Amino acid sequence: MTDPTTLDDFYRSPTLDFNPHPGEILRRRAVATPRLRGANCAWQLVYATRTGRRAPIPASGIVITPENAELAGPSPILLYCPIFHGLGGRCAPSQLLAGEGTDPEAGFIAIALERGWTVAAPDGLGLGMTGLGPHHFLAGSAAAHAVLDLARAVRALPELDAAQAPCVAWGYADGGRAAIWAAEQQPQYAPELDLRGVAAGAVVADPGALIGEIDGGAWAGLALAGLIGLGRAYPHLPMRHLLTDEGHETIERAQELDAAELLVTYRNTPLARWCERDDPWDDPMWRYALANETSGRHAPQVPVHLYHGTEDTLVPVAMGRHLFAEYRTLGVDLSWLEYTTSHSGAAADGAAEAVARLANYLLRRPAATGPTSPSPQTT
Known part of the structure; x- marks a missing residue:
């Protein structure tokens, strides 16, 4: 590691x-x-x-x-x-x-x-x-x-x-x-x-749309990284409440890895493996966070x-x-x-x-x- x-x-x-x-x-x-x-x-x-x-x-x-x-x-x-x-x-x-x-x-x-x-x-x-x-x-x-x-x-x-x-x-x-x-x-x-x-x-x-596309595929490590990164950015919300015990252990390991290690380690692994529901992104807390992260709402x-x-x-x-x-x-x-x-x-x-x-x-x-x-x- x-x-x-x-x-x-x-x-x-x-x-x-x-x-x-x-x-x-x-x-x-x-x-x-x-x-x-x-x-x-x-x-x-x-x-x-x-x-x-x-x-x-x-x-x-x-x-x-x-x-x-x-x-x-x-x-x-x-x-x-x-x-x-x-x-x-x-x-x-x-x-x-x-x-x-x-x-x-x-x-x-x-x-x-x-x-x-x-x-x-x-x-x-x-x-x-x-x-x-x-x-x-x-x-x-x-x-x-x-x-x-x-x-x-x-x-x-x-x-x-x-x-x-x-x-x-x-x-x-x-x-x-x-x-x-x-x-x-x-x-x-x-x-x-x-x-x-x-x-x-x-x-x-649109991170929400992207995570939905790559979750469980060749880029699945980036989906896990998104869950970890946004959870860190929203500490006032219980962003990790959906994780199983194995999920919490996985995040502790993954948050110390670089991009290449994330992609190799978690390739083709869906986030549902570490969550208590098959579609963790349909949770109200995550819907709020992902909706708040879309670009194009303000004009440069x-x-x-x-x-x-x-x-x-x-x-x-x-x-x-x-x-x-x-x-x-x-x-x-x-x-x-x-x-x-x-x-x-x-x-x-x-x-x-x-x-x-x-x-x-x-x-x-x-x-x-x-x-x-x-x-x-x-x-």
Whole structure:
């Protein structure tokens, strides 16, 4: 089993009895990223943020400056929202990108660095920090707060001239979900940020629908991770009241695993195996939580680029099309591209266009509402 601690005092949770401001830097240190193309200086940060219930909590992340900044003035900030890395263990992006480690999304981050952008990647609530897990997987507000408060921390980082820097957000799958939620919540939660736009692929816009699709199949480990992550994010509700004794033991083991271990260990295993009813998601508590986690209920005030693979067997393309339609109804300045490829294929094929869209967004301040969106395109 993966050790849930980092054995690194830097990541030990500080006490927040002084109620720090969201985005306040609690701890920072310079780190090397020798295997990350285009990187210059980098820092691991521990910063103050808020849970979905607005309780103060520390979170970790990494900030990486570009080797060649080509633009005059402060370097734009890319808030890079990582895919799901796991519920625990040494799998946080800020740990994997530092030293001799690697991260599965290092290539995407390198594209942004080569543009001359500073990249800030949050680990997400409960991941990276010792003793605060498991990761709040699929909790939209928690993810948004981690993203937006990291942007605040970057603006305050004394080594950077970033107090007035514009920012954009980019993510795929669960990372796309975090980017979208950050855009939806930014006007109320962090209005001082100069957010210019968002690119998000294969967005997990409706966790309830997704969990129903993958439960008991090849991706069943992610369904279990969703139960654990949302249960952690809603501590005021009895989210685990449906579990059997075996179910409680399973969760204790699973909440320390990374994504790969979850997928291998719980492949083709339905959640009903550990619950007292065959359809645990039909419980009133879970219906409430899942309904509260749908995207598209608030209009981002910045341009949004969505993309998806038509052959995606993890996050169905219909979910992305539905989010596109919801945003179009809300008058969001919107674009959409479909790629005739798989989940991982669309992540790779859509990256260049996503970065190009973000570069264009950085050149203009968005209006409060955008024009009518075009029809979906396929490539």
